[in-house]
Amino acid sequence: MSRRKPVLLVAVTLALLLGATAQTAAAGKPLSERIVAYQIDARVDAQKKTIDATETLTYRNLTGQAQDTFPFHLYLNGFQPKSTFIREVRRDHPSFEWKDKYFASAEIKSFEAVGMGDVTSQIHFVSLDDGNADDRTVFQVKLPRPVAPGASVQFKIAFQDQLGEVFARTGYKRDFIMGGQWFPKVGVWWQGAWNCHQFHATTEFFGDFGTFDVRLTLPQNEVVGASGEEVSSINNPDGSKTVTFYGEDIHDFAWTAEPEYRVVTGEFTGSAGPVKIRLLMQPGHMKTAPRYMQALKGTMRLFDRWYGPYPYKQVTVVDPPHGGGRADGMEYPTLFTASTTWWMPNGLRLPEDVVEHEFGHQYWYGMVATNEFEDAWLDEGINSYAEVKVMSALYGADRSGLDLWGGTAGMAAVERWEYRSAADQDPMARFAYQYMNDSSYGDISYGKTATVLFTLEKIVGEETMRRALRTYFMRYRFTHPTKEDFLKTVEEVSGQNLRWYFEAAVYGTQILDYEILKASSDRADWYLKDPPEEKKGETLYHTNVLVHRKGDFIFPVDVLVKFDDGETIREHWDGRDRWVRYAYDKKAKLVSAEIDSERAIGLDKDLFNNSYVEERESGARRKLSAYWLLCTQFLAQWLAWLV
Amino acid sequence: MSDANKILAEGARRVWRYQRVLWWLFIVNLVLAAFGTVPMASRVGAVADHSLHSQSLYQGFDVVAFFELAGNPDVAMWSKFSGSVLFALVFFVFALFLTGGVLEAYRAGRKLPTGEFFQACGAFFWRWVRLLIFMLIVLVPVAILAWAVDKWSGTLASDSPREKLGFWVQLGGMLLVLFLSMAVRLLFDMAQVRAVAEDECAMRRTLTRAFKLTFDNFGSLFWLYFRISFLAWLGLALALWIWVRIPGQRVGLTFFVFELVLLWWIGTRFWQRASETVWYERRASTPSAIPEPLEMSPSTAAVAPPF
Numbered sequence: 003m004s005r006r007k008p009v010l011l012v013a014v015t016l017a018l019l020l021g022a023t024a025q026t027a028a029a030g031k032p033l034s035e036r037i038v039a040y041q042i043d044a045r046v047d048a049q050k051k052t053i054d055a056t057e058t059l060t061y062r063n064l065t066g067q068a069q070d071t072f073p074f075h076l077y078l079n080g081f082q083p084k085s086t087f088i089r090e091v092r093r094d095h096p097s098f099e100w101k102d103k104y105f106a107s108a109e110i111k112s113f114e115a116v117g118m119g120d121v122t123s124q125i126h127f128v129s130l131d132d133g134n135a136d137d138r139t140v141f142q143v144k145l146p147r148p149v150a151p152g153a154s155v156q157f158k159i160a161f162q163d164q165l166g167e168v169f170a171r172t173g174y175k176r177d178f179i180m181g182g183q184w185f186p187k188v189g190v191w192w193q194g195a196w197n198c199h200q201f202h203a204t205t206e207f208f209g210d211f212g213t214f215d216v217r218l219t220l221p222q223n224e225v226v227g228a229s230g231e232e233v234s235s236i237n238n239p240d241g242s243k244t245v246t247f248y249g250e251d252i253h254d255f256a257w258t259a260e261p262e263y264r265v266v267t268g269e270f271t272g273s274a275g276p277v278k279i280r281l282l283m284q285p286g287h288m289k290t291a292p293r294y295m296q297a298l299k300g301t302m303r304l305f306d307r308w309y310g311p312y313p314y315k316q317v318t319v320v321d322p323p324h325g326g327g328r329a330d331g332m333e334y335p336t337l338f339t340a341s342t343t344w345w346m347p348n349g350l351r352l353p354e355d356v357v358e359h360e361f362g363h364q365y366w367y368g369m370v371a372t373n374e375f376e377d378a379w380l381d382e383g384i385n386s387y388a389e390v391k392v393m394s395a396l397y398g399a400d401r402s403g404l405d406l407w408g409g410t411a412g413m414a415a416v417e418r419w420e421y422r423s424a425a426d427q428d429p430m431a432r433f434a435y436q437y438m439n440d441s442s443y444g445d446i447s448y449g450k451t452a453t454v455l456f457t458l459e460k461i462v463g464e465e466t467m468r469r470a471l472r473t474y475f476m477r478y479r480f481t482h483p484t485k486e487d488f489l490k491t492v493e494e495v496s497g498q499n500l501r502w503y504f505e506a507a508v509y510g511t512q513i514l515d516y517e518i519l520k521a522s523s524d525r526a527d528w529y530l531k532d533p534p535e536e537k538k539g540e541t542l543y544h545t546n547v548l549v550h551r552k553g554d555f556i557f558p559v560d561v562l563v564k565f566d567d568g569e570t571i572r573e574h575w576d577g578r579d580r581w582v583r584y585a586y587d588k589k590a591k592l593v594s595a596e597i598d599s600e601r602a603i604g605l606d607k608d609l610f611n612n613s614y615v616e617e618r619e620s621g622a623r624r625k626l627s628a629y630w631l632l633c634t635q636f637l638a639q640w641l642a643w644l645v
Numbered sequence: 646m647s648d649a650n651k652i653l654a655e656g657a658r659r660v661w662r663y664q665r666v667l668w669w670l671f672i673v674n675l676v677l678a679a680f681g682t683v684p685m686a687s688r689v690g691a692v693a694d695h696s697l698h699s700q701s702l703y704q705g706f707d708v709v710a711f712f713e714l715a716g717n718p719d720v721a722m723w724s725k726f727s728g729s730v731l732f733a734l735v736f737f738v739f740a741l742f743l744t745g746g747v748l749e750a751y752r753a754g755r756k757l758p759t760g761e762f763f764q765a766c767g768a769f770f771w772r773w774v775r776l777l778i779f780m781l782i783v784l785v786p787v788a789i790l791a792w793a794v795d796k797w798s799g800t801l802a803s804d805s806p807r808e809k810l811g812f813w814v815q816l817g818g819m820l821l822v823l824f825l826s827m828a829v830r831l832l833f834d835m836a837q838v839r840a841v842a843e844d845e846c847a848m849r850r851t852l853t854r855a856f857k858l859t860f861d862n863f864g865s866l867f868w869l870y871f872r873i874s875f876l877a878w879l880g881l882a883l884a885l886w887i888w889v890r891i892p893g894q895r896v897g898l899t900f901f902v903f904e905l906v907l908l909w910w911i912g913t914r915f916w917q918r919a920s921e922t923v924w925y926e927r928r929a930s931t932p933s934a935i936p937e938p939l940e941m942s943p944s945t946a947a948v949a950p951p952f
Contacts, residue, residue, distance in 0.1 A: 176806055286808045324811075325803035344808055400707070407889050408706050415709035422713070596697055610714060613697035621703030621894065622693045626711075627686040628900045630729070634678035635907050638733035642740040643830065643914070644777065 033251040033313060034480035037062050038212030042185055045242075046220040046259065051174045053163040057185055060156045061149075065191040068148035072157075073128070073198035074141050077183035080201035081106035081166045081173070084136035086129070090203035094439040106166035106173060110141070110186065116156040118146045131200045131435065139201035140189075159186050168322075168329045170203075172256075175326035182256040182334060183207065192373065192482055199375040202435035204443040206367075206374035206381075209253035211480055219244045220259055227282045227318045228257035229335045251313075251480060252335035253371050258282065258320045266291045270302045274311035277302065280318045287321050290342040290353050294319055297354035300396045301361045308468050309365055309388070309475045317364065319357065331356045333363030349406030351397060355413065358396075359389045369479040377485050378434035378443065379508075383451020384471070384488070390414045390452055414456055418604045420449025425607055426511045430454065431485055453604040454507045457514075457557075460602035461503065462496040470495040506555050507605065513553035516597045517611035518561075519581065520548040523591040538590075539567060545586040547595045547614075551577055553607065562599040565590035592616050649869060652927065656920030660912060663750050666762075667915055670743065671908050677736045681729035688720045705893045741777070745769025747915065748841040751922040765841075772840055775848040780833045787825045794818025831870045832859045834918065838925045862928065869920055877913040880906050 044055035063069055080087035083100045092098050113122045124144045129137045149155040163184050166173045172182035189198025190210050197208060214230060222243045226232075230249020237243045249255060260282075268279035279298060283291050298319065302312060318337040322329040330341035338360035342353040362385040366372070372380035393402035393413045404411035424445035428437045437443040459467045474483075474491040489508065493500050506512045526542035527533050534541075549561055561573040567590035575582045596613035598606065606612060660667065693699035693714060701707035702714070715722035749765035750757045757765070798818060802811025836848070836855035845851040859866055884906040891899050 176804075284808070324808040345812075400701075400705075404708060408893055409708045410705050411708045415707065419709050419712065594697065608713075608717065609698045609710075610692050610696045610717060613695075615695050615697060618694045619697075619699065619703075620690065620694050621896070622699035622714075623686055623690040625703055625706075625893075625896045626689050626693075626714075627682050628896050630685050631675075631678050631682045632900065632903045632907075634681045634729040634733060635674050635903075637729065638674055638678060638736035639907060639910055641733050641737040644780065645737065645741045645744055645773065 034211030035062075035064060036212045036251065037064055037210040038188060039215075040185070040212065040255065041215045042255075043217045044185075044219065046179070046181075046218060046224075048177070048179065048221050048224060048259065051165040051179065053165070053181070053184060055161055055163070055185065057159040057161065058156060059159065059186075059188060060154055061188060062154050063149045063151055066151055068150055069191075070145045070148035071196075072143055072145070073189040073196050074143070075183070075187045075189065075198060075201070075207075076108040076110075076139055076141060077187075077201045077207075078106040078108040078163055078165070078172070079138040081169055082136075082138070084134075085139060085201070086132055086134045086137040087139070087170075087201050087203050089134065090435070090440075094203065094441070101167075103167040104169045104173075105164070106169075107164045108184070108186065109162050109164075111160040111162060112158075113143060113160075114158040115143075115145050116158060121145060129200055131202070134200070137200050140198050157188075161186055168326050170328055171332045172329070175323055175329070177262065178258070178260040178323045178326050178329075180256070180258050180320070180322065180326075180329040180332075180339065182329075182332065183254075185255070187254070190373075190482065193484070197373060197375070199435070202375075204378075204437060204440050205434045206378070207254060208373045208375055208482075209371070211251055211253045211371065213248070213250045214252060214255040215246070215248050216255055216257070217244050217246045218257060218259075221261075223261045224259040225261065225263035225265065225282065226257065226259045227263075227280060227320060227337060229255045229318075229337045231316050249314075249336060252368070254335050256334035256337055258337075258339075260323070262323075264288060266295070268295050268299070270299050272302060272306035272312055274306075274313045275315075277312060277314065278316045280316060281321065282318065283321045284323050286324070286344045287342050290321070290346060293348075293353050294321070294340055294342075294357050297357040297396070298361055301358045301392050304392050304395055305362065305365060305388070308391075309472050310479070312364060313369075314364075317361065319360075331360060333360045333367055335368050336364065338363065347406055349404060351393070351403055351405070354397070355389065355393060355403060358392050359385060362388045362392070365475055365479075370475055371480070371482050372484075373482060374434065376433045377431075378447040379430040379451040380483075380485060380488060382447045383430065384455065386417055386448045386452035387455035388471070390417055390456060414452075414604060417449045417452035417456070420445045421453040421605070422607055423449070425450070426513050429511050430508045456604040457507070457602065458492070458500075458503065460598075460600075461500065462492070462498060466496050467492075502556075506557075510555075512555035513607055514555035514557055514603070514605040515551075515553040515607045515611075516557075516559055516577070516603075517550050517552055517608070518547065518595050518597060518614040519550040520546065521592055521595040521614040521616070522546060523616070526587065540589060542587065542589050543591050545588060545592045547573075547584040547592070548581060549575060549584070549595075549597060550581045551579075552611075555605065557603065557605070559597050559603065560599070562594075562596045564593040564595075566593050648927075649865060652869065652920050652923045653872070653916075655923045656916050656918075659751050659754065659919040659923070660915045663747075663756070666743070666747055666750070667908075667912055670740065670911050673739055674736055674907065674911070675904070677732040677739075678729070681732035684728050685722055685725040688725065689714065689722070692717055692719050703894055741773050742766050742770050744773055744837065744918075745841065748837060748918060748922060751919045752838075752841050752926075769837075769841065772846065772848055773837065776833055776836055776840075776852065779848065779852055780829065783829050783832075784826070787822060787829065790825070791818070791822045794822065827870060827874065828859075828863075828867065831866055831921075832856060834870070834921050835859050835866070835925070838918075838921050842922075842925055858925075866921070866924065869924060870917055873913050873917045873920065877910050880909040880913075 039060040041058040042055055044053050046053050079085060081104050082088065110125060112120060113125055114120050121143055125141050127138045127141045129135060168175050168180060172180050172184065187209055189196045190208050199205060218226060219242050222237055222241060226245045228247040229252055230247045233246040233248045235243055235245045262285055263282040264285055266281040266283055270277045270279060281291055281294055306312060314336050316336055320337065320339040321342065322339055329339050332339045340353060341356040346353060363381065366385040367381040374381055390413045400412045401410040402413045403416045424442045427442040428446050430446055430451055434443055437446060470492045473495050474488055478487060489504050523543040523545040525533065526544055547563055556577045558576045561575060563571045563573065563584065565588060569590060573584050594613060594615045598612060698710065701710045714720055743766055745768060746762040746766040750762065798811045798815035801814050805811060832855060835858055836852045839845060839855050840851045884902050887902055888899055
């Protein structure tokens with residue numbers, strides 16, 4: 003087939019699509035600025051796991067100044083032993099061993115700037131983040147003459163990919179191919195400079211919005227899914243087929259292919275119209291398909307109601323095969339990968355949680371396209387917070403993560419657990435690749451951020467928080483907002499100056515930990531040698547409750563004090579001093595004193611010291627002791643088997 | 646009733662008749678485990694007893710709250726595990742010590758006076774230590790096999806086109822390892838039975854003879870051993886089935902159910918021992934080979950109550 007035919011076909015189909023596309027038809031203009039327009043024609047060798055492709059990139063220079071140097075990502079080169087990515091993996095995991103099957107590469111065969119000639123010789127790799135001369139994940143190309151502001155430039159790039167066995171997000175596993183970050187991708191002009199970081203072990207991606215017109219030629223037995231929508235599929239005489247996808251107002255393009263996929267379809271109708279759901283399932287995972295579908299529809303419904311519309315016409319869920327878990331749980335525009343196993347029990351809500359999280363990224367990353375190199379918390383953290391809210395609404399707050407054999411876990415607690423693991427290691431506002439290590443990156447950008455936002459609810463209220471996120475989404479969708487854009491939106495919507503909180507929670511590493519240091523009731527007539535018998539309601543007591551701020555994070559707290567006559571007193575403390583004492587003279591004894599009785603301050607690192615109950619409640623101790631005792635008994639009995 | 650069933654029935658009868666030793670072992674197990682639990686319980690109590698947050702562990706079982714408590718520096722729960730292991734080892738030594746007396750009681754078919762019982766315990770203790778060393782040596786290749794199966798199945802689970810192949814290999818490998826472990830245990834059980842029956846001091850010789858005996862009668866002996874093991878595991882499975890249906894705060898009921906299982910496990914293990922002894926008596930021993938009961942001084946035997 004000649005190149006002209008598919009181009010014509012695509013053009014006609016696109017015209018039809020555009021006419022039917024609600025988001026463009028209604029407003030008469032695109033949803034995003036569409037700075038880039040990628041046309042990629044790729045031939046996939048499913049046996050050798052190689053891709054030979056030509057890419058035509060049209061770049062609109064909206065930088066406000068003439069540009070003669072353009073940076074590009076070549077992410078696949080990160081999977082090489084001397085790359086910065088692998089170097090950082092080894093740094094954080096000294097036992098990591100390189101295997102040749104991980105090797106991947108993206109090689110530029112030719113690079114032409116249309117109207118300026120071949121500039122392949124002008125390509126040179128740069129390593130501005132760490133100076134690693136062996137890292138080949140970013141290259142720059144200098145043009146013979148600059149591109150004027152407002153003008154466009156077209157690049158024609160021929161490149162070849164060698165995929166590796168999936169190591170992180172992209173690659174192959176047996177017949178499964180996940181084509182993510184596979185093409186030369188131009189950097190983003192952001193905040194007055196090019197933003198094109200090297201590929202790091204803890205960084206994800208950043209790209210400009212635009213259109214993607216991608217033709218994939220691969221064996222006819224492959225079942226294919228990709229970002230955007232399938233426009234056409236044509237069988238070629240050589241036994242291959244060419245599948246064309248088109249996506250608009252997206253900033254990345256990923257695809258997947260595997261002969262074994264089983265396709266399950268569904269539909270969700272939201273405020274922006276119907277959305278086609280396409281699940282690409284592994285044959286052995288079919289029983290998880292209803293769980294994926296239910297979680298996805300529930301998530302889409304709540305996101306649509308809470309934050310705003312999903313404007314695309316399709317979403318594709320990819321179910322990676324066994325052994326391909328490193329491709330699990332990754333988001334791309336209008337497509338994401340899920341996670342399950344053939345034995346997944348119903349009470350373990352991993353499939354639901356991953357689907358929820360990755361769909362959430364369609365908003366926090368897909369549309370609100372923050373810089374994942376520099377502000378990872380803005381997409382992962384806000385998304386993790388939304389995940390807690392959605393999962394709690396769908397499955398119950400205290401068991402949204404786990405409800406199995408009597409054990410439960412809510413997602414808020416899970417996020418808080420992550421935060422506690424690295425609470426003071428890094429501030430949220432730190433470049434993703436500058437965190438102490440990959441654990442800290444995960445714990446802070448996901449867990450701490452979710453917990454910070456959950457705690458923020460305590461200050462501004464749940465409904466205000468929801469409005470703030472909706473405002474943030476609607477205002478900044480299809481743009482690249484900064485951390486301050488987000489923080490100022492919350493302040494604006496809440497009508498509060500929250501700098502005191504953001505300085506500690508977002509920009510700082512202070513620990514928040516309040517405790518009831520001491521609480522007791524003492525008889526007022528304690529000094530009598532022969533005091534009268536204690537009588538409820540008649541004997542006078544001095545009650546003291548001492549509240550202590552253990553950490554350096556100052557946060558106002560409520561203290562609930564209960565007495566045995568049923569009276570409850572709620573105290574409010576601004577938390578500025580190191581401690582506060584509440585004293586009462588009452589004809590009632592203390593029952594309990596509790597800080598944050600609503601358990602809204604998730605940032606409090608230790609919840610066990612938040613309360614004091616006068617009457618010992620040994621239920622938990624007895625239960626744990628019983629289990630411990632039983633475990634010891636069985637251990638002893640198993641050992642005795644050797645006798 | 647078949648011979649095998651008769652042996653099992655006689656074995657059960659002897660366990661029942663000498664059940665006092667079973668109860669003693671159970672109580673010692675419980676007491677030692679309690680010793681191993683006290684440090685953990687006191688630390689947990691110091692943090693949890695006066696905290697409302699601990700209710701999430703009592704009313705249900707909040708897994709995250711549990712890990713938060715376990716990781717609390719004032720609790721440091723996992724560091725207390727070594728105490729439990731220590732007491733488990735003490736129980737192991739105690740059980741090793743007791744085995745001679747138990748087997749002697751089963752062999753003699755009569756109630757042993759306490760002194761006689763403990764004399765048998767002491768008489769065989771170091772023989773059992775020697776046998777234990779041999780057994781650990783024999784178990785090394787089994788452990789290597791278990792490790793290899795685990796590694797192989799892990800590779801298959803990741804790389805094989807058939808998703809469940811790794812699981813089936815793991816399951817098959819586990820069954821094979823279980824079978825080999827049971828066979829090894831059976832061999833050393835028979836060595837112990839023979840050592841008691843023949844009052845054999847040379848453990849290498851008794852092991853060699855036990856090997857021949859077990860090898861020649863493997864089917865019947867293994868079937869004997871396996872049936873009782875199966876019942877033991879069935880008891881555990883039943884307890885787990887009940888446990889997931891018990892409300893979280895019914896700690897006492899949970900404890901009671903698993904204590905029953907533990908008692909059942911100790912009982913079934915004794916049942917195996919008694920049945921093996923009966924089997925040996927009926928199939929392998931000759932009248933002259935059965936030793937007389939161990940000699941006791943009259944005063945000791947008279948004072949000590951029957952065990």
